[in-house]
Amino acid sequence: MAGSHYFDEAPGTRSDERSVDVVLPDVSFRFRTDRGVFSHDRLDTGTAVLLRAVPAPPPTGDLLDLGCGAGPIAITMALRAPAARVWAVDTNVRARALTARNAAALGLDGVVAAAPDEVPTDVRFAAIWSNPPIRIGKAALHELLLRWLPRLAPSAVAHLVVQRHLGADSLHRWLEQQGWPVERITSHAGYRVLAVHSTGSGPRGVDRDAEP
Ligand SMILES: C[S@@+](CC[C@H](N)C(=O)[O-])C[C@H]1O[C@@H](n2cnc3c(N)ncnc32)[C@H](O)[C@@H]1O
Numbered sequence: 001m002a003g004s005h006y007f008d009e010a011p012g013t014r015s016d017e018r019s020v021d022v023v024l025p026d027v028s029f030r031f032r033t034d035r036g037v038f039s040h041d042r043l044d045t046g047t048a049v050l051l052r053a054v055p056a057p058p059p060t061g062d063l064l065d066l067g068c069g070a071g072p073i074a075i076t077m078a079l080r081a082p083a084a085r086v087w088a089v090d091t092n093v094r095a096r097a098l099t100a101r102n103a104a105a106l107g108l109d110g111v112v113a114a115a116p117d118e119v120p121t122d123v124r125f126a127a128i129w130s131n132p133p134i135r136i137g138k139a140a141l142h143e144l145l146l147r148w149l150p151r152l153a154p155s156a157v158a159h160l161v162v163q164r165h166l167g168a169d170s171l172h173r174w175l176e177q178q179g180w181p182v183e184r185i186t187s188h189a190g191y192r193v194l195a196v197h198s199t200g201s202g203p204r205g206v207d208r209d210a211e212p
Contacts, residue, residue: 010093011036022072024051027079031070031102037095038069046191047072047131050161053186053193054129057081058156061126064089066148068113071099073129078108087123088113116147125151128158134166142174149180152198159185160194168192 013036021030022043033040039047051073057063060083065074068088078086088099088111096113103111128148134141149158162168164187172194175182179199186193 009091016040020070020072022051022076024076027076029075029079029106031072031075032098032105033070034094034098037092037098038067043072044131045189046161046163049186049188049191050129050131050159050193051076053161053188054159057084057129058126060084061153062087062123064119064125064128064130064148064151066128066130066144067133068099069095069131071095071102071111071113073131074099074111074113075103075106075108077127077129078103078111079106082108082110084110084126086111087119087125089116089119091116123151124153124156125158126153126156128152128156130158131161134162138167141171145175146178149175149196152196154198154200156198158196158198160196161191162194164190164192168194 016035018033018041019030020033020043057077057080059081063077063084063086065088068074068090071088074086074088090096100113152158162171172182175196181197183195184192185195
């Protein structure tokens with residue numbers, strides 16, 4: 001059973017904050033986690049696999065951490081691309097508040113914690129990194145990806161980490177069926193990291209923003 005953090009926009013559970021240290025080859029930081037937010041007392045293994053596998057983000061532009069939780073992915077993006085704007089998007093209000101506080105504590109002014117509807121619709125992302133909420137179910141996950149992946153800028157890449165036994169390979173196939181070129185760049189500790197390449201104009205070559 002997934003924790004309620006997957007579904008609660010405003011977790012009612014009592015707060016119980018912890019500090020978690022992240023040590024990567026290029027950056028290290030400490031961030032706060034809490035009950036009611038994904039991975040309460042540690043850096044999730046899948047997130048760690050993603051952060052070690054993913055190539056450096058573009059140095060400028062708009063970057064997206066889809067499903068930010070307490071913010072370890074958004075923070076890593078911001079440390080690696082300090083001049084970029086990093087949109088840290090989550091439906092969970094406690095997650096967004098933690099991400100904003102964690103980024104501020106590290107002096108990362110470029111991180112914007114936002115609810116999905118707060119991201120202006122004309123923003124296009126130079127990169128998307130995500131440990132997506134697989135446990136919301138296949139239909140909801142597909143809907144989520146169909147909402148955000150078409151907003152990749154031309155030539156941009158989304159990196160998604162997915163547990164093999166939670167359907168990484170079927171997600172890989174589904175993404176390709178939608179028209180996105182996908183490569184598996186890492187398979188480690190039971191997780192796959194998928195690189196999803198922008199088609200430049202949305203899935204199946206349809207330019208969703210084109211004038212009729
Ligand atoms: C697997 S967790 C990853 C959290 C964080 N990025 C990390 O690596 O620790 C997925 C996150 O997606 C969020 N989420 C669930 N549904 C969402 C939606 N429709 N839009 C954005 N985020 C969502 C959950 O609240 C959760 O924080």
